[in-house]
């Protein structure tokens with residue numbers, strides 16, 4: 001049975017061409033800064049984001065967490081959105097590794113109300129944790145891959161400046177945000193002190209992420225990357241996959257966006273399934289199954305038995321993600337299978 005794997009854009013396999021480029025990559029000891037392919041990737045990412053420097057990391061989690069550590073001291077507070085990845089899916093790392101507490105604020109489509117952000121900033125009084133950092137996510141995964149619009153980011157930036165706070169962007173899927181909105185990566189990045197981006201999601205590289213920021217900041221991130229076990233030596237093999245992915249798989253993300261929209265529209269016609277089309281902006285869709293006779297995990301199990309893989313995000317929410325390997329036929333097949341589930 002042909003499997004349609006819509007669980008995440010992290011499930012892609014490197015193509016033969018990508019593997020060949022990786023195998024041929026010149027490498028060196030990156031802890032000494034001597035891996036030419038990693039250096040090339042870091043230079044490229046610094047240019048793309050308009051920052052002074054960039055550092056290759058093992059994962060998106062390592063990129064976010066080394067950045068959070070480098071911006072803060074133990075006991076500090078970090079403001080984020082209530083469904084942020086750093087809060088929900090990074091194994092409690094801000095508390096465990098940086099010793100900071102998160103201050104989540106509920107947003108709308110992943111976008112924060114600037115007044116609520118300002119109200120959440122703690123006074124300097126020593127009863128309180130010191131607010132140091134605001135972290136945003138673009139696209140916002142759990143809200144359904146929603147784009148954080150530049151004009152909204154600017155409102156938060158103004159508040160951050162006023163209160164002398166730093167800003168971090170979890171840009172694991174900033175590639176998708178840029179393609180969907182027409183706002184360049186540089187324009188987004190200009191509003192932040194640090195930006196993390198992933199190569200192993202929509203771009204389809206097997207491993208790796210990056211943190212971008214000022215030279216001084218990246219030097220601190222370098223310390224914490226070593227501390228967190230991320231000094232990977234001859235990892236240029238991985239960086240080569242990332243370089244290949246940027247060149248070949250960035251512009252094509254529009255195809256993933258088109259396909260997930262087609263799937264969302266079709267699901268909205270089926271009994272029981274509701275997709276809020278406002279949230280369908282990039283390569284992710286969240287379908288609300290509250291009106292179905294079956295719970296989301298049960299539906300996911302039935303789909304899996306029929307060769308369609310998705311993830312139950314909660315008892316009433318299922319996530320599907322389009323990526324490099326998902327074709328128009330796969331979308332059609334998914335719709336056909338879901339039609340027959342008798343969920344209404």
Ligand code: TLP
Nearest residue numbers: 008010059060061062085089141170172
């Ligand atoms: N997200 C994964 C899961 O952890 C949910 C996925 O399948 O979407 N930031 C954002 C916004 C992410 O979505 C992810 C991965 C990360 C950071 C972490 O990246 P990795 O998995 O490389 O540590």
